[in-house]
Amino acid sequence: MNRSLAILFAAALAATGCRAQKAAKPGETAAHGAKAAVPTSDFTHQIHLDQGIGCTDCHEGIDKATTLTKRHLPPSAKCAECHTDNRPAPSTENIPPPRLTFSHAQHVSQKQIAGKCDFCHKKLPEMGEPYPKLSMETCTQCHKHQQDFAYGRCRPCHLDLKGYKPEVAYAHEGDWLRNHGAQARPSAESCAACHDQTYCGKCHGPTTTAARPSVIWPEDVQASFIHRGDYVSRHTVEADANPSSCQKCHGPQFCQACHAQLNRAQNGQQEGVGGFQFIRPPSHNASGWANNPAAGNNFHGEQARANINSCAACHDQGAQAVCVLCHQHGGIGGNPHPPTFLSNHSRGDINKNNMCKICHPPGTF
Amino acid sequence: MRKTTALLAAVAAMAGPAARADTVDVSSTTMLTLGQQPLDGQPNQAPSLGTVVPVFELLNIAAHNVTNPVAQNLEIVVSGWGSYNFDTIRWDNGVSTRLTGDLVNAYIGGRLFNNTVQLRLGREFIMGGVARGLQLDGGEAIAMLPFGLRASGYVGVPVTQRFTGVVPTSWNPQAGSLAYGGRLSYYLALPGGFSGRGLDLGASVNWVNDGSNMPVRQEVGADARLMLLRNVIATGFFAYSVYDERISEGSVVLDWRAIPRLDVNADFRFTAPDLLLSRQSILSVFSASSRKFIGGGATYELAHGIGVGANYHLVLEPGSEGGTYYGNELDAKVDWHHESTRAGAEFFLLDAFENGYYGGRLFGRQDIGRFFGTADVMTYFYRHNINGQDYSVIGILSAGVELAKGFSAVVSGSAGANPLFQEQYSLLVKLAYNANYRVREVK
Numbered sequence: 001m002n003r004s005l006a007i008l009f010a011a012a013l014a015a016t017g018c019r020a021q022k023a024a025k026p027g028e029t030a031a032h033g034a035k036a037a038v039p040t041s042d043f044t045h046q047i048h049l050d051q052g053i054g055c056t057d058c059h060e061g062i063d064k065a066t067t068l069t070k071r072h073l074p075p076s077a078k079c080a081e082c083h084t085d086n087r088p089a090p091s092t093e094n095i096p097p098p099r100l101t102f103s104h105a106q107h108v109s110q111k112q113i114a115g116k117c118d119f120c121h122k123k124l125p126e127m128g129e130p131y132p133k134l135s136m137e138t139c140t141q142c143h144k145h146q147q148d149f150a151y152g153r154c155r156p157c158h159l160d161l162k163g164y165k166p167e168v169a170y171a172h173e174g175d176w177l178r179n180h181g182a183q184a185r186p187s188a189e190s191c192a193a194c195h196d197q198t199y200c201g202k203c204h205g206p207t208t209t210a211a212r213p214s215v216i217w218p219e220d221v222q223a224s225f226i227h228r229g230d231y232v233s234r235h236t237v238e239a240d241a242n243p244s245s246c247q248k249c250h251g252p253q254f255c256q257a258c259h260a261q262l263n264r265a266q267n268g269q270q271e272g273v274g275g276f277q278f279i280r281p282p283s284h285n286a287s288g289w290a291n292n293p294a295a296g297n298n299f300h301g302e303q304a305r306a307n308i309n310s311c312a313a314c315h316d317q318g319a320q321a322v323c324v325l326c327h328q329h330g331g332i333g334g335n336p337h338p339p340t341f342l343s344n345h346s347r348g349d350i351n352k353n354n355m356c357k358i359c360h361p362p363g364t365f
Numbered sequence: 366m367r368k369t370t371a372l373l374a375a376v377a378a379m380a381g382p383a384a385r386a387d388t389v390d391v392s393s394t395t396m397l398t399l400g401q402q403p404l405d406g407q408p409n410q411a412p413s414l415g416t417v418v419p420v421f422e423l424l425n426i427a428a429h430n431v432t433n434p435v436a437q438n439l440e441i442v443v444s445g446w447g448s449y450n451f452d453t454i455r456w457d458n459g460v461s462t463r464l465t466g467d468l469v470n471a472y473i474g475g476r477l478f479n480n481t482v483q484l485r486l487g488r489e490f491i492m493g494g495v496a497r498g499l500q501l502d503g504g505e506a507i508a509m510l511p512f513g514l515r516a517s518g519y520v521g522v523p524v525t526q527r528f529t530g531v532v533p534t535s536w537n538p539q540a541g542s543l544a545y546g547g548r549l550s551y552y553l554a555l556p557g558g559f560s561g562r563g564l565d566l567g568a569s570v571n572w573v574n575d576g577s578n579m580p581v582r583q584e585v586g587a588d589a590r591l592m593l594l595r596n597v598i599a600t601g602f603f604a605y606s607v608y609d610e611r612i613s614e615g616s617v618v619l620d621w622r623a624i625p626r627l628d629v630n631a632d633f634r635f636t637a638p639d640l641l642l643s644r645q646s647i648l649s650v651f652s653a654s655s656r657k658f659i660g661g662g663a664t665y666e667l668a669h670g671i672g673v674g675a676n677y678h679l680v681l682e683p684g685s686e687g688g689t690y691y692g693n694e695l696d697a698k699v700d701w702h703h704e705s706t707r708a709g710a711e712f713f714l715l716d717a718f719e720n721g722y723y724g725g726r727l728f729g730r731q732d733i734g735r736f737f738g739t740a741d742v743m744t745y746f747y748r749h750n751i752n753g754q755d756y757s758v759i760g761i762l763s764a765g766v767e768l769a770k771g772f773s774a775v776v777s778g779s780a781g782a783n784p785l786f787q788e789q790y791s792l793l794v795k796l797a798y799n800a801n802y803r804v805r806e807v808k
Contacts, residue, residue, distance in 0.1 A: 146561075151509050153480050162801070168559045174630065174664045175662055175676065178662070186493070187565055198469070204490060204498045207536045218775075221709075241680055241692060305683065306682070307638070308638070308639045316648055319647070336650070355646065356650075
């Protein structure tokens with residue numbers, strides 16, 4: 001750990017006097033991949049219920065509890081009222097800490113719930129079984145929280161949402177990684193109820209990130225990381241098929257930062273020379289790319305129309321762009337605008353955009 | 366990095382005795398990597414290969430529900446990194462110094478006025494509507510209004526990397542020096558027993574200008590999310606470039622949880638790639654092309670820990686002589702896990718106008734107590750040569766151990782060959798730490 005980490009730890013620990021309660025987030029460890037163990041019950045409820053023992057016979061005081069702080073589990077003495085073999089009381093060690101603001105007293109005082117614990121607790125934990133989680137629907141069968149859910153207003157009922165996963169709306173099932181963007185766009189606040197933005201930034205912050213996720217976590221083989229492996233080899237193919245997918249995260253300057261450091265090859269270089277000719281696409285060397293406009297066979301315009309974003313990866317230098325040489329007003333390259341351009345723009349637009357004035361200086365158009 | 370350290374320490378100090386957090390999540394990753402990079406390329410000359418050996422420190426600290434007298438769920442979030450290059454200076458970090466670093470997030474947020482206003486200030490992402498995950502140094506406010514209405518607004522500077530550079534060299538996809546916008550939405554909750562049942566409609570606007578107050582991006586958009594049944598959800602998005610008076614993006618996605626283990630989805634997407642360029646780019650006036658994607662996919666969880674999934678899309682892109690090229694995009698995956706063993710295989714196919722590929726991947730992981738090992742092999746075959754080569758292959762082996770108290774250590778190495786390197790290798794050694802501190806007891 002470096003100095004900054006030491007400072008932070010010291011500051012945080014000194015300020016809070018806390019200690020780490022558990023080593024890792026549920027379902028996530030430092031060496032991504034391993035899952036946290038699921039706590040299980042060491043008590044059998046059903047046998048006791050079959051004996052006619054009521055809930056409050058063992059869970060004394062639960063019906064008057066206004067918080068979940070106290071467990072209200074029976075002590076050994078309670079077990080000894082029936083059992084003579086000195087068996088220990090159920091352990092609280094494996095029971096997850098309560099993370100809800102909840103008053104049993106307030107609920108059991110309601111007429112429709114009074115005496116009916118199974119109104120909410122429809123499944124009780126049995127020996128060796130994971131503790132059953134009460135679903136949100138247990139609450140929403142009475143409480144109307146639709147609006148709060150949409151607004152991501154989970155507190156004060158939920159103290160925190162760690163380890164919870166949406167069960168119905170926004171359930172992280174199926175090909176969630178592919179579909180999450182479409183669902184997050186209308187309701188980012190719902191996502192933010194569980195995820196702070198450091199989570200989003202692992203993939204959505206390429207401008208400032210240290211490295212790709214697959215570089216930082218190579219051991220996380222089951223994750224659907226973006227740009228896994230030697231992605232740089234195939235990025236041209238994917239950029240051709242879907243330029244927008246690149247452009248949504250990377251500005252043209254991101255491409256140029258790399259391309260400029262490599263061999264920005266010049267005319268005449270052949271494929272494979274030096275092993276790095278790829279920076280200049282083979283199409284640029286083909287006869288008729290841009291060198292014979294009079295014959296009408298220069299096809300770079302068609303290529304540019306099809307995927308202008310690829311051009312931008314190398315040629316987006318404003319007034320210094322190579323395109324300006326031929327395509328400025330009156331140049332030999334002629335009018336480069338697509339047919340729909342003039343229908344969407346008027347001459348007046350030239351004055352609204354400095355970029356237009358590069359090719360259309362005042363008085364030329 | 367000094368700025369980063371000072372800022373992080375200041376944030377930690379803010380979370381001092383007067384503001385005690387309910388939870389603090391901390392993760393730290395210290396890693397040393399070794400690999401090759403082409404350097405110093407000159408016209409008509411092959412660049413030399415240099416060995417780069419950077420060491421990184423990645424740090425995330427997120428304090429949630431910080432007790433304070435003003436805001437509910439006050440959160441302080443910092444995510445950043447620093448690196449030092451021992452050997453040749455890397456070029457992909459945007460600066461030419463040995464010591465560098467950056468902040469991915471650094472914001473303070475909370476809810477005010479009885480949870481009706483949510484504020485976030487600092488380096489953050491603007492996620493909703495047509496903002497498209499804009500990374501911003503600024504602020505966003507979201508107001509929860511009566512009758513299911515929400516209104517949000519943001520303003521700030523699109524993030525530039527590494528604390529350096531000015532607008533023309535920003536890597537931010539939206540570039541510019543000032544961004545502002547917002548979203549107005551309406552949520553109609555429908556009765557029906559489960560949370561999330563309803564209709565969410567939104568209208569959003571995103572305006573980005575450059576330093577001369579010239580337009581970089583001017584878009585408005587509409588989005589919708591409809592959930593009537595508990596196993597069917599439909600979403601839609603539509604974006605329109607006001608400056609160019611054209612549709613910049615659109616999509617419709619339908620997801621159906623047919624049976625508990627089977628998920629089926631279908632989608633249609635439209636994009637106009639040139640409209641994602643800055644309106645100050647000279648190249649933005651040369652093209653008006655579009656791409657369309659039509660298809661869908663399915664995932665199915667079989668018995669015995671086996672899951673399968675596949676997606677297919679027909680890709681419509683500009684072809685030769687002004688025509689349309691009908692390309693194909695396909696991926697398929699099978700994944701198996703049993704106790705402490707996991708393995709999987711993937712297949713990829715992309716058929717685009719200029720080039721295409723098909724490829725595959727095999728991966729596996731075995732945990733033995735606190736130790737684990739992984740293997741990962743990927744290979745691709747290209748329809749046309751890239752730099753004189755029609756394939757790439759890479760293999761990655763990793764091994765690690767879960768140490769005490771949230772620490773873990775990993776060693777990973779990769780080797781392969783691809784069109785850019787006849788041979789390549791890399792090595793990574795890292796020490797990671799994850800912890801969740803619960804500070805305030807539940808009362």
